[in-house]
Amino acid sequence: MSTATGASQAAVASRRPRFRAQRHALLGMPLAGLMLVGYVLPLVLVLGVSLGDGTGQRPFASGLSIAKYVAQFQSPYVWRVIVFTLVVSAAIAVFNALLAYPMALFLARSRSRWRGLAFLVSFTPLAVGMNMLTIGWLIMLGKTGVINAVLQGLGITNEPVSLVYGVTAVAIGLVHVSFTFMLLPIESVLRGIDPLLERAARSLGASPARAFATVTLPLSLEGVAAGMLIVFMQSCGAFVIPLFLGGTGTVMLPVAIWEQMTVANDWPAGAVLAITLTALALAVLAIQLRFFNPLRGAGQP
């Protein structure tokens, strides 16, 4: 009898989590639907268009072909744009991490009364919005802008310095707009690290710098990696900032896509670049998950 009870209990126990998992899957349905209609479907359409061989709004002149892929990847200009996009985005991710880490440490550890204000300030890029931010930097950096006025007013320069329409302006804009996305994951991971761990390290003979380098820093790298991934992808896909703050020498992939679609009126070529951008983003995501998987450990006891 006891074995029968045990068996039925085991059956109940094994059924229950699965039932729960199914119910939890239902919670994901609205997002899954949205992703299907708003992301997967357009992606399939873009993929289709990229295989066309016509131009303009009639991409399919004579059936499917990979001619546009061949043409695009033979173009040195396209390669330059791809490399430039990756290098700039990676640099922005690294620079942003260096910039955000001390701030995140301050926000996570400080009991200062300025902490609330600092939090508020670090959220302003999100609150202002990307378009306002871009216009703001145009005004700041322009030939008749604030910075040039100050430089000339102080007599440091005699004539306006060209700050805008170059890689510096693009980088400033991208760092600014993505700063919060770097800050938050780092701050959240740092806040989750028990401050007692550094004390334990100190009691074992580690100096404050060494305790930080051997305990807090390695434990916070997961947050840094998450932030860098978000910022990298955001920079790769940025459009408004490189379009308005950049020049002809700083064309990034989204701008190149836009050029092909509207200026050159070549939809398949634009679609090829869009697929390339998506593939690059997914590749970086895959590499990241290989080394820092946020899901890892979630199922462990």
Add this chain to the structure above:
Amino acid sequence: MNVPGLQLARVSKIFGSSVAVDRLDLDIAEGEFISLLGPSGCGKTTTLMMVAGFEDVSEGSIRIRGRHVENLAPEHRRIGMMFQAYALFPHMNVAANVGYGLKMRGVAKVEREARVKRALAMVHMEAFADRSPRSLSGGQQQRIALARALVVEPDILLLDEPFSALDRELREELQHEVRRLQQELGITTVFVTHDQEEALLMSDRVAVMCAGRVEQCAAPAELYARPATPFVARFIGRGTLTEAAVLEAGANHCRLSCLGREVQVPRPLPVAAQKTANVFFRPEDATLRTSPEGAGAGLSFEARLEAVYFHGASSLAELAIIPSGERAFVDCTALSRHAALTTGETFTVDVPADRIHLVPLKP
């Protein structure tokens, strides 16, 4: 000359306008296990953190093995520490955790590995060297934390309530383990706890703290038998504390008027020439009876039974003294075996005169 393992001299800690630790004096012998016991906010943890170096000393001096440390950073004090929340490094395996302190001290890899192995064997965890701390139970994690603290051969071991997160059985096992290793290695140890049972069980001496001061620092048996202040009398174990008027104070005895009776106590007043004294006795030193007639030579009074606490091996009666209503605790193991103890009924409590302890009044 015998240098104390730890010496606190007039150590104070002042936070803004509040005094957390007030001119604390404490001498701890080399190899001694001392507990800082007290309610939360009594300054015991602050004291430990000042010894560790995580809190600055506002005034006074701290010496570990004769070496002044009050201006040294924690990493230079040669301490070993255990925390309530284990504080193992989650990104390192067990061996790396234990070896961390040796690495910080620049011990070469080969020697480090040998010492880590020995330390793990000491706490019976040698099979877990490659495991992640997260995969271990609380008790196992605390064993690793103990090995990590001891492997560096510190001058002093500091324990910050290391057992309070563990359940009863594990706690007892680890208390035994820590005490055994502490005695084997002869390491001076300061143990902070709010659990008096564990303090009495483990320590050579217990310092009972209240409001930033040490009320009494004595061996557990002394502390239990002869509390030196009313606070200690109330804080340690169960007991009955009541005031008495001094009728006559002799060199070897005193005569008191207590709870409506005259009692001759065969010991002098703790503080001479006081008009009142604190009479104190333990539950096991008093007896309970139902009949009001006849009385022994000691203290005798009537009280109303409020509750009976059954502890298995013994039973404890809580009573309200008539008419004052003060609490009295009396062992009723024998009586409860052959009589029904009904709450609300009146009983007579007898305390032999030689079992009465006189607690000094607050100076």
